[in-house]
Amino acid sequence: MTQTQSNRQPAAAFQLKGSIYTLTTLELHSPSVDDLAEQLASMADKAPSFFQQTPVIIALDQLRNDRAFNVSRAKHLLHEAGMVLVAIRGGSQHQKKEAGIANIAWLPAQKAEKQSNVVMLADPDKNVDIESIDPQESSFPKPVATKIITTPVRSGQQVFSEGDLIVMAPVSAGAELLAGGSIHIYGPLRGRALAGINSTDSDARIYATRFEAELVSICGQYKLTCQPDHSPWSELWGQSACVMRETGHLRIRAL
Amino acid sequence: MARIVVVTSGKGGVGKTTTSASFATGLAMQGHRTVVIDFDVGLRNLDLIMGCERRVVYDLINVINGEAALHQALIKDKHTDNLCVLPASQTRDKNALTREGIEKVFAELSEDFEYIVCDSPAGIEHGALMALYFADEAIITTNPEVSSVRDSDRILGILQSKSRRAELNLEPVKEHLLLTRYNPSRVDNGDMLTVEDVTDILAIPLLAVIPESPSVLKASNHGVPVIHQDDSDAGQAYRDMVARFLGAELPHRFTEPPRKGFLQKMFGSRA
Ligand SMILES: Nc1ncnc2c1ncn2[C@@H]1O[C@H](COP(=O)(O)OP(=O)(O)OP(=O)(O)O)[C@@H](O)[C@H]1O
Ligand SMILES: [Mg+2]
Numbered sequence: 001m002t003q004t005q006s007n008r009q010p011a012a013a014f015q016l017k018g019s020i021y022t023l024t025t026l027e028l029h030s031p032s033v034d035d036l037a038e039q040l041a042s043m044a045d046k047a048p049s050f051f052q053q054t055p056v057i058i059a060l061d062q063l064r065n066d067r068a069f070n071v072s073r074a075k076h077l078l079h080e081a082g083m084v085l086v087a088i089r090g091g092s093q094h095q096k097k098e099a100g101i102a103n104i105a106w107l108p109a110q111k112a113e114k115q116s117n118v119v120m121l122a123d124p125d126k127n128v129d130i131e132s133i134d135p136q137e138s139s140f141p142k143p144v145a146t147k148i149i150t151t152p153v154r155s156g157q158q159v160f161s162e163g164d165l166i167v168m169a170p171v172s173a174g175a176e177l178l179a180g181g182s183i184h185i186y187g188p189l190r191g192r193a194l195a196g197i198n199s200t201d202s203d204a205r206i207y208a209t210r211f212e213a214e215l216v217s218i219c220g221q222y223k224l225t226c227q228p229d230h231s232p233w234s235e236l237w238g239q240s241a242c243v244m245r246e247t248g249h250l251r252i253r254a255l
Numbered sequence: 256m257a258r259i260v261v262v263t264s265g266k267g268g269v270g271k272t273t274t275s276a277s278f279a280t281g282l283a284m285q286g287h288r289t290v291v292i293d294f295d296v297g298l299r300n301l302d303l304i305m306g307c308e309r310r311v312v313y314d315l316i317n318v319i320n321g322e323a324a325l326h327q328a329l330i331k332d333k334h335t336d337n338l339c340v341l342p343a344s345q346t347r348d349k350n351a352l353t354r355e356g357i358e359k360v361f362a363e364l365s366e367d368f369e370y371i372v373c374d375s376p377a378g379i380e381h382g383a384l385m386a387l388y389f390a391d392e393a394i395i396t397t398n399p400e401v402s403s404v405r406d407s408d409r410i411l412g413i414l415q416s417k418s419r420r421a422e423l424n425l426e427p428v429k430e431h432l433l434l435t436r437y438n439p440s441r442v443d444n445g446d447m448l449t450v451e452d453v454t455d456i457l458a459i460p461l462l463a464v465i466p467e468s469p470s471v472l473k474a475s476n477h478g479v480p481v482i483h484q485d486d487s488d489a490g491q492a493y494r495d496m497v498a499r500f501l502g503a504e505l506p507h508r509f510t511e512p513p514r515k516g517f518l519q520k521m522f523g524s525r526a
Contacts, residue, residue: 173456
């Protein structure tokens with residue numbers, strides 16, 4: 001009996017997992033904490049509950065003289081505005097030590113090179129030899145297929161696309177669109193549209209040339225849009241609009 | 256092969272049977288050999304509207320089950336040449352309607368008729384699915400109200416996915432919108448949807464607008480389809496519907512409220 005007990009593996013209390021999150025970053029252009037306080041106050045006036053319990057990072061990469069920046073005071077200031085300072089990014093060894101004292105994490109400065117969708121060729125004179133491209137052996141990652149629908153999506157119907165979904169017809173109330181990627185509707189969207197369904201963090205968006213949706217969702221975050229209120233959601237009702245996810249919130253913009 | 260036209264709606268009581276009777280009569284009046292079939296097993300009333308209820312001996316299910324020959328069940332219409340009625344059974348189980356059975360009956364009817372008009376039961380259950388399965392064209396019968404429009408939308412989705420044409424990847428079922436029981440005064444008051452509202456949501460071509468009219472009830476009490484009533488607005492609207500279905504281009508009528516006369520203006524229109 002003792003033997004079985006000593007042989008039993010204790011159940012793991014936790015498992016380490018790497019996860020990727022989008023965090024709000026305050027990129028400082030001035031080391032003065034007073035300047036920071038002023039701008040935060042004006043933001044809080046406009047949207048009082050906007051930053052409730054939002055984890056944020058302060059980036060010092062852009063600062064020339066970061067010694068003047070006081071980590072503990074900044075942490076306190078953000079706390080008062082409802083935000084939780086979880087780390088500082090970049091800065092000198094001094095700042096790294098300060099972060100340790102304030103009990104927050106330190107992250108290395110980000111690489112200077114900007115990410116871009118448009119990539120310049122290394123040697124502009126030497127274009128890729130078109131004939132040599134073999135689609136079977138291309139080193140480009142295979143794109144996930146885009147689905148294109150050209151007939152109306154009716155009440156009770158559901159359309160699923162692993163990648164992007166393009167609908168060139170009306171989407172009725174009671175119909176549902178699901179896509180791993182973005183959803184584009186060239187016509188009225190009156191039903192439900194759920195984009196980025198397989199991920200918790202993607203740049204998926206929902207575009208409609210006439211926005212009258214019952215529900216929109218990106219990465220599991222959703223919004224019911226039928227209740228009239230005075231938000232941009234009501235103002236853009238019936239208009240051409242784009243829904244996106246920003247700092248953990250769904251936003252709508254005119255197209 | 257005969258052209259198979261289903262009159263369907265999803266929602267009940269919108270005017271499918273009224274429409275089937277007048278539409279089939281109209282096609283026959285234009286010289287097309289037409290049969291109209293009641294698919295509403297258990298609640299048959301096409302025979303009442305057509306005024307042939309006393310002549311029903313055999314029905315669609317008897318023919319499917321081989322208990323009667325087709326010619327024994329078909330009833331020749333008294334008012335119109337070229338027109339026959341195939342009634343539904345009032346008693347039998349709806350599941351007696353089988354796809355194979357219907358296909359056989361349609362094949363036999365195709366030898367004698369140009370148009371097969373199917374009066375669908377309400378709902379999206381077995382009976383409605385059987386009525387629309389073989390359709391080449393569909394008359395989407397809709398009232399100007401939100402629930403009816405939503406059900407029509409649902410039926411359009413079913414036509415696109417569960418009809419024979421959808422299953423075999425043939426040319427899709429041709430869809431026509433029939434807006435009926437349209438009351439322009441109530442539309443003006445905002446009680447009902449406008450023609451534009453409905454066509455905007457359903458996004459299919461408008462075949463006709465049939466006005467709400469007391470002549471419909473009068474006609475069905477007499478067992479004579481309202482299209483025979485020359486002086487009735489609904490009768491004229493059904494004639495326009497048939498003409499457009501057969502290719503004529505006519506402007507839509509009966510979409511505006513009647514203009515009030517001088518006395519009505521003075522004393523109100525509630526008299
Ligand atoms: N244009 C009209 N004006 C006035 N009354 C109408 C009109 N069309 C239909 N009706 C009335 O509406 C009622 C329902 O009509 P009908 O039986 O044709 O509908 P249905 O769609 O076949 O119903 P069900 O779903 O029960 O089969 C009847 O009382 C009929 O007289
Ligand atoms: Mg009926």
